[in-house]
Amino acid sequence: xxxxxxxxxxxxxxxxxxxxxxxxxxxxxxxxxxxxxxxxxxxxxxxxxxxxxxxxxxxxxxxxxxxxxxxxxxxxxxxxxxxxxxxxxx
Numbered sequence: 305x306x307x308x309x310x311x312x313x314x315x316x317x318x319x320x321x322x323x324x325x326x327x328x329x330x331x332x333x334x335x336x337x338x339x340x341x342x343x344x345x346x347x348x349x350x351x352x353x354x355x356x357x358x359x360x361x362x363x364x365x366x367x368x369x370x371x372x373x374x375x376x377x378x379x380x381x382x383x384x385x386x387x388x389x390x391x392x393x394x
């Protein structure tokens with residue numbers, strides 16, 4: 305059965321679909337990491353040097369929360385305002 309043409313076609317289609325899904329996931333993760341890096345850069349420009357703990361906390365945010373932080377950071381005037389936002393977010 306494994307040598308049959310139909311089996312081989314199905315196997316190849318599955319492989320191609322797996323590769324396509326893998327590329328899509330990789331692109332999504334790449335965009336998420338670029339967004340995270342940009343938010344960290346903007347935060348440091350807005351409020352100053354971030355501690356490693358604060359960077360780790362921000363890096364752990366979901367994409368949805370990271371987007372909210374990107375909007376909120378425009379209102380931050382200090383590290384304290386960022387810390388307060390992070391505390392509010394849980």
